[in-house]
Amino acid sequence: MKSALIVDDHPAVRTAVRIVLEAERFKVIHETSNGNEVMSLIREHRPKLVVLDLRLPLLDGLEVLSRIHASDLDCRVMIFSAQDPLHYQGRCLSHGAMAYVCKDQPMQQLQKAVQAVMSGYSYFSSLPELNPAHATEKQLIDQLSDRELSIFEQLAHGKTNTAIAEDMHLSHKTVSTYKTRMMKKLGVAATVHLRDFAKRNHLI
Incomplete structure (x- = not known):
C-alpha cells in the first residue's frame, strides 16, 4: 500500500x-x-x-x-x-x-x-546560465552553511536577531555569531545591504 x-x-x-x-x-x-x-x-x-x-x-x-x-x-x-x-x-x-x-x-x-x-528516478529543474557577476555572488552564497543561508534570508526579510532566535530555538548570541560569519563570507558590511544582495539573487 x-x-x-x-x-x-x-x-x-x-x-x-x-x-x-x-x-x-x-x-x-x-x-x-x-x-x-x-x-x-x-x-x-x-x-x-x-x-x-x-x-x-x-x-x-x-x-x-x-x-x-x-x-x-x-x-x-x-x-x-x-x-x-x-x-x-x-x-x-x-x-x-x-x-x-x-x-x-x-x-x-x-x-x-x-x-x-x-519509479526510481530523480526530477530536478534545469538551472539558467548566470552572467559572471551573478555567478560570483552565487559562489559566495554556496559557501554559506544551511543555517547561515536560512538566517541570511530571514534577515533580508527584515526579521530581527531576537525573532530569528525564537523561531529557530537558538540563543540570541548564536544567531549573532551565524550572522557575523555569514556577512563576512558574503563580503557585506552592513545588514541594510543584505536585502539588496538577496533580491539580486532571487532569495526574496
Missing part, C-alpha cells in the same frame, strides 16, 4: 498536494506543519514518500532533509518549495532529495515528479 507524508505549514498547500497524491493512488496520507514532528512520524508510519517544504516552523526543511538522509529510514523525499532552486536545489540533492519542484509551477509538475520518484 502506497503511503506518504506531507510536510508544509500551509493547509491549502497540504490539501493541493493530497489531491495530487490521491490521483497517484496513495492510500494512506499523513500530514504535519511542523518540522520537529517529521522524524517521529516517519518512524511511526513508514511512508514511502515524503513531500517536504523548506520553510517550516521550529525546524527548517533542509535540517529535516539532512536528518532523514543521515538516518536508516527507507523513504523517498521530494522538495515542494517556494524557494529558488538556483540556491537550494543543489543543497537538497546533496542531502538526498530525489526531486525539487517550485510552488509557482503548475501542479502537473508535482504530479510528474511524484511519478518519476516513485
Whole structure:
C-alpha cells in the first residue's frame, strides 16, 4: 500500500498536494506543519514518500532533509518549495532529495515528479546560465552553511536577531555569531545591504 507524508505549514498547500497524491493512488496520507514532528512520524508510519517544504516552523526543511538522509529510514523525499532552486536545489540533492519542484509551477509538475520518484528516478529543474557577476555572488552564497543561508534570508526579510532566535530555538548570541560569519563570507558590511544582495539573487 502506497503511503506518504506531507510536510508544509500551509493547509491549502497540504490539501493541493493530497489531491495530487490521491490521483497517484496513495492510500494512506499523513500530514504535519511542523518540522520537529517529521522524524517521529516517519518512524511511526513508514511512508514511502515524503513531500517536504523548506520553510517550516521550529525546524527548517533542509535540517529535516539532512536528518532523514543521515538516518536508516527507507523513504523517498521530494522538495515542494517556494524557494529558488538556483540556491537550494543543489543543497537538497546533496542531502538526498530525489526531486525539487517550485510552488509557482503548475501542479502537473508535482504530479510528474511524484511519478518519476516513485519509479526510481530523480526530477530536478534545469538551472539558467548566470552572467559572471551573478555567478560570483552565487559562489559566495554556496559557501554559506544551511543555517547561515536560512538566517541570511530571514534577515533580508527584515526579521530581527531576537525573532530569528525564537523561531529557530537558538540563543540570541548564536544567531549573532551565524550572522557575523555569514556577512563576512558574503563580503557585506552592513545588514541594510543584505536585502539588496538577496533580491539580486532571487532569495526574496
